[in-house]
Amino acid sequence: MNRTLTRLLQAPSVVLLLLWMLIPLSMTIYFSTIRYHLLYPERSGFVGFSNYEFFYTDPAFWPAILNTLILVGSVLIISVVLGLAVAVLIDRPFRFRGIARVMLISPFFIMPTVNALIWKNMMMNPIYGLFAVVANTIGVEPVDWLAQFPLLSIIIIVSWQWTPFAILIFMTSLQSLDQEQKEAALLDGAGFWARFFNLTLPHLARPIAIVLMIQMIFHLSIFAEIFVTTGGGPGTQSTNLAFLIFSQALQGFDVGVASAGGVFAIILANIVAIFLVRLIGKNLAA
């Protein structure tokens, strides 16, 4: 196969992705420097960096950045640690293990919107929710989760969806761990933690990297869960960058400012991506 043909075969994916990235990106950058308000189409013209300034000085800006990072970090830690624990727990033969498996991974297949609705209405509602019922039963004052701990609630909701993803990957990976190695370690009298750190964890290094990468991509732009539950509030307590831009663009009708926010989001994503590309780059080379 010659060079030209190689290039020809690669062209569709490269060109399409380039277009998919460059056209909107350049439009976003262009919009971010002009006055563009859907409700006031007569106002127009180049405004330089004032949209950026407006977005940047929005009191919600720093909280949104911070919330984005807290959200991504917490969910990653929870899902990997809990995922590892459950995967190790279930990595033994027992009856109806297949059913337990199916129960554990199911939340991953539930739509984020539905997931958020279940938690909002049936779990966390301060009057009818099951958490409130449990609290009342044991004589504790029920908590209005989404109003009092909005960010924590979102973290719980997202973790419930994505821990099963980690479990699914880790438990399948564990099955490919050499049984003989495990037995040899047992015979050598290696304790549980020694086996975990010297055998299990190294074996799971690549799956863990992959779980981190895929999840980070999805969590940086979490939208549906916030849209359905807290709407970013109360105040800005559960507004992440994606939601802030959304509220500027589609609720504020200000395309210019929203585009400036989009540029900020892209910069943040790229900072995170640099770490990620290193991580996955190593895996590619391996």
Added chain:
Amino acid sequence: MQMTDKQRERLINHIAVAAAWIVAALFFFPIFWMVLTSFKTELEAIAVPPTLFFEPTLENYTLIEERTDYFRFALNSVITSFGGTLLAMLIAIPSAYAMAFNPTRRTKDILLWMLSTKMLPAVGVLMPIYLICQRLGLLDTHIALIFIFAMINLPIIMMILFNYFREIPKEIIEASRMDGATTFGEITQIVMPLAWGGIASTALLSIVLLWNEAFWSINLTSSDAGTLVVLVASFTAPEGLFWAKLSAVSTLACAPIVVFGWLTQKQLVQGLTFGAVK
């Protein structure tokens, strides 16, 4: 009484199994509760304390059937998630093949660049895409959503396929070239059959992700090309406390893909771990 090692081991095993079941029950409980609620009347759905035993009713389901066009939304979900996946696979298979069997110095960089486009937050480019679709009259159409779905999944699909194709021994390809196989023949007769597991799992993963995709579906489609995600979203805002109906519509929206996921879980993981897990 001193326990022998064997007894202790068995005890630990019993505790672990019990713990596994408790965790499994906790994870599954919200789904179980949603399905249960969908068979209650609205009054029972918000009863405090909640009722576990009740006379199941199908009224929520019949009401949804009457009020909305469930099958249309379901069909839209099928069309867009399968269509987007198919389009992405058609673009990705030749590309990944070329990259895997004729790599250049830049192949790795291209792949990493592709993956990095996945990290651009959708919301950052929502306005341009929305305006382009509006200008072209593509708002609320299958075509727009299929194309966008293909683009957002293309990087991950490329990555997975590349890793699969790389594991095919080069000698097989070379032998077929000696026999005078064309490039098209190589892809369809040799690469695709050999990497079938990887191709299937990649497609499965893509379908699951697209079925549940919310951002583009909610912002670009409504009644015509709206997916099940849009249908569920339409039940949220004004309906207030109609939990039973909401549960029923959610159950209907999730059931197909959850069952699909159960049936294909092993295949799926292969794709998710980039072929690292056999």
